[in-house]
Amino acid sequence: MTDNIIKIAKEVINTENKGLKKLTKSINNNFVKAIEVLKKTEGRIILTGIGKSGIIANKISSTLSSTGSPSQFIHPSEASHGDLGILTKKDTIIALTFSGKTNELSDIFFYSKKNKIPLIIITSKSNSNLKYVAKVCIELSNLKEACPLELAPTTSTTAMAALGDAIAIVLMNLKKFTKKNFYSFHLGGELGKKLLIVKNIMHKGNKIPLVKETMLMSNVIIEISKKRLGCVGVTSKNK
Numbered sequence: 001m002t003d004n005i006i007k008i009a010k011e012v013i014n015t016e017n018k019g020l021k022k023l024t025k026s027i028n029n030n031f032v033k034a035i036e037v038l039k040k041t042e043g044r045i046i047l048t049g050i051g052k053s054g055i056i057a058n059k060i061s062s063t064l065s066s067t068g069s070p071s072q073f074i075h076p077s078e079a080s081h082g083d084l085g086i087l088t089k090k091d092t093i094i095a096l097t098f099s100g101k102t103n104e105l106s107d108i109f110f111y112s113k114k115n116k117i118p119l120i121i122i123t124s125k126s127n128s129n130l131k132y133v134a135k136v137c138i139e140l141s142n143l144k145e146a147c148p149l150e151l152a153p154t155t156s157t158t159a160m161a162a163l164g165d166a167i168a169i170v171l172m173n174l175k176k177f178t179k180k181n182f183y184s185f186h187l188g189g190e191l192g193k194k195l196l197i198v199k200n201i202m203h204k205g206n207k208i209p210l211v212k213e214t215m216l217m218s219n220v221i222i223e224i225s226k227k228r229l230g231c232v233g234v235t236s237k238n239k
Helices: 002-026 029-039 051-066 103-114 128-133 155-174 179-185 189-194 217-227
Strands: 045-049 071-073 092-097 119-123 136-139 210-212 233-235
Touching: 002 155, 029 092, 029 119, 029 136, 029 155, 045 051, 045 103, 051 071, 051 092, 051 155, 092 103, 103 119, 103 128, 119 128, 210 217
Parallel strands: 045 071, 045 092, 092 119, 119 136, 210 233
Antiparallel strands: none
16 A cells, blocks of 8 residues: 555656656747747736636746746636736736636737737647737647546646746846845745845844943833843943
């Protein structure tokens, strides 16, 4: 039983690993064209997708925003019910659809075409219809799902996430995004602690508990209590 569990788990990882190796073939001129469009984007990079592709799109959007490329996820169904108003002509849309036949995306595709908003489509099947509406089509071809039924999105979503990371990091490099920039977006958690700067937590000016060496001890205690640091600095005549 144990051996079978380990075997299945390793097969899943190996299948997805093979998919990632095939993904490198998608890093071609179309990828470069997509980066050029995204680099020129004056507004936000809008990510969209349905189902598992939508979850990956949301993750990619988050990664882009934290690495210097303002981004937002829009749910295709909500877009059809008024959220298309989020989009502006300064934005660029990245749509994820592994099948290439996601009906829920049709309204966003139509709106982008009508309003000349650049559209980048990431898919496994860049049929003629998609090429007609998209400015750039990045094709993820010949990916075998790790699911034994070949139904549950597994290898395909892993590949989409990796491609999204590649897009974000390339843009990050082109924009010369630094650790200082990263910290300004990521104040919390362990990453925030690693990049913490002294000046952002230090006390200065009137917030420092300071007393003269001639001050009465009763007043010193008041100063310690008032500044709430549990200590006090004693200064001489020449400070």
